[in-house]
């Protein structure tokens with residue numbers, strides 16, 4: 001239907017196809033059409049805008065931290081302020097950017113399309129999840145205005161519950177509320193994956209992105225309530241003086257750590273699994289190969305989700321926890337490392353004998369492979385009991401989890417942005433600027449965080465406002481890296497926004513990728529597909545030459561629709 | 569010019585475990601570098617070899633290989649297990665103090681470390697110790713969680729309010745080393761540090777004598793014991809209202825509710841501050857709580873005094889009789 005939609009604007013470049021006359025972005029206009037939408041794609045855009053906002057706030061706090069640490073003396077601000085800055089950096093980045101990032105934006109947008117559905121199972125709950133997220137965010141922003149919060153994102157008791165003189169309750173309630181948005185999203189994904197797959201789309205035909213989100217959703221549903229309650233109990237103890245965590249009131253501070261990490265370790269996988277899902281899509285597409293070891297990658301996601309629940313005690317090796325308990329947590333932590341390694345090897349094997357091209361999403365994927373590998377390997381030092389004693393709560397930890405969270409999760413997020421941008425907006429961004437900022441990001445990231453491994457081994461504790469002079473050189477290097485990193489984050493915002501108006505028209509499938517989301521127009525029509533697609537093939541079937549990949553908007557795969565096959 | 573020398577990249581190695589810990593660290597690093605570099609090189613080689621060239625057809629579609637999956641599951645598994653085994657073995661040795669260590673008591677509070685030596689000297693944010701002698705710290709906090717960390721010794725232990733935690737180390741070098749609080753504890757967290765001053769044993773003895781030469785920890789405890797009226801109930805005479813505390817340290821205490829508990833430092837501390845938690849079999853719960861009346865340091869002194877009243881484990885073969893004498 002869309003071939004008549006004459007492209008009004010320039011059609012530069014090698015991408016073919018038109019912008020359809022009607023799509024999800026122009027079916028309705030006005031603020032109300034956005035704020036009351038139940039279209040998963042529009043909700044994804046709402047999320048995209050809000051998490052970008054929170055990322056900017058969190059990034060600003062990071063910049064302030066790095067500026068302060070350029071000198072050993074803590075001369076830029078007082079310790080009260082510094083402690084609030086790093087706390088808010090953590091709270092905002094973890095709860096309001098990383099955890100929702102890929103699931104709430106790309107999961108929301110593409111999971112229904114990948115399974116050939118018109119929407120998620122519960123569109124209204126989906127919208128509610130965004131509102132809950134926003135309300136939680138407002139509470140947290142209000143806490144900033146109300147004087148900030150200085151407990152660290154981990155809210156350790158009894159400091160947070162009794163001693164801190166800051167807006168802990170407000171922040172805690174914000175995080176508590178926000179938890180429900182995660183639960184809603186996870187619930188929606190699981191039900192949709194079970195119930196709404198297109199005819200012929202068996203479990204073993206699901207894209208790995210969907211598998212990864214399935215695994216992450218399990219964690220969201222099972223883990224989030226625990227942390228939400230734990231943080232809520234802090235608010236209860238603070239406001240009502242009920243003794244839960246403070247030993248002076250008869251509570252147990254270590255209980256809080258158990259509750260907190262029971263969620264917050266698996267939460268790492270909420271952040272990284274979806275990113276791994278993106279990797280599978282991107283690497284298969286740009287090497288034009290079926291993903292190597294599909295079943296192993298899918299199974300490893302589930303293994304990570306399950307075993308990930310049994311390792312929380314590795315955050316507590318020096319907390320006074322029994323040595324035998326620590327031993328069990330150590331061995332389980334070692335086990336959970338293996339499925340991640342398996343994935344990396346499978347992605348490498350996918351490249352083998354492929355036909356590799358290096359567009360921006362693929363560069364981010366390469367960046368992910370390098371940085372995630374370093375992040376994962378340095379995790380082994382921390383799962384090993386003796387070395388963790390020395391490294392715990394030092395800058396080594398800071399470096400390690402930034403390699404996972406930024407090097408892994410954010411790289412994956414940016415790969416997703418660049419991979420699906422043409423689908424979401426119908427426009428191509430500048431490939432030159434895209435590659436440039438991917439390269440800059442990689443360099444800036446390593447310069448920022450690699451020196452922190454060295455600082456950590458030398459013993460520099462985390463959350464220190466000032467530090468002994470001998471550590472200044474490495475801190476200056478780290479700050480220098482952070483400036484490059486900051487620029488590398490800003491560039492995409494510019495060229496992506498620019499592309500919305502001036503970018504070449506992308507057409508339905510600019511990357512000649514497989515997957516149902518690429519069989520429909522860009523931007524997709526309101527109900528995703530003109531006709532419900534039927535799936536007859538395994539995923540990642542890149543056996544066709546590029547020229548033969550179906551790019552007809554609205555058309556399903558070439559094969560004739562078969563009668564609705566029973567789902568497995 | 570001469571000031572421009574780069575700072576060291578490794579912390580000083582100054583304890584009996586730091587050398588082996590560095591070795592373990594080097595072992596994990598060697599394997600990590602091998603894999604990280606291997607993966608980076610593989611990535612580069614694959615990217616160059618299989619880059620898309622004009623006129624390329626679709627590449628062969630390879631589904632996978634169960635044999636390969638097994639190989640790259642089992643090999644990493646074996647490697648990480650070697651980390652686990654070595655790391656756990658060293659960890660247990662790092663946690664188990666040798667017999668007869670020199671005992672020192674530490675109280676953390678926002679934002680300082682208060683240290684009491686057995687012989688009496690007290691110090692703040694500094695810990696003087698002799699080289700070549702195992703030191704055991706018994707630690708507690710007056711407020712929030714802190715963590716006692718000495719990077720040069722590669723040791724660290726959280727310090728909790730409401731209970732005792734212990735750690736031990738043995739310095740192998742004299743000198744001054746950083747002491748940090750590594751558990752975030754509020755505004756002046758970064759300032760909650762100081763130094764560990766490792767001295768030759770004879771210098772240490774001199775330092776002990778010169779450090780104010782106040783009463784020893786047990787003497788201070790004994791004085792408190794009298795001042796607070798503990799002796800009225802815990803006098804050793806027959807028919808006293810409270811149990812005799814002679815020889816109670818490290819003994820098995822039978823509890824009123826059934827069961828028993830080893831009377832370690834934490835138990836003694838709890839008996840003083842929360843007497844209602846565990847009631848000794850055969851006695852009434854009449855002991856008043858001393859919470860809020862004695863500082864954590866005072867409690868440590870009382871505990872030290874009660875310990876000095878005899879320890880059946882330490883008395884060994886000579887048995888309870890000897891322990892009883894010690895209490896005279």
Ligand SMILES: [Cu+2]
Nearest residue numbers: 265312314315
């Ligand atoms: Cu963890």
Ligand SMILES: [Cu+2]
Nearest residue numbers: 714749753760
């Ligand atoms: Cu502290």
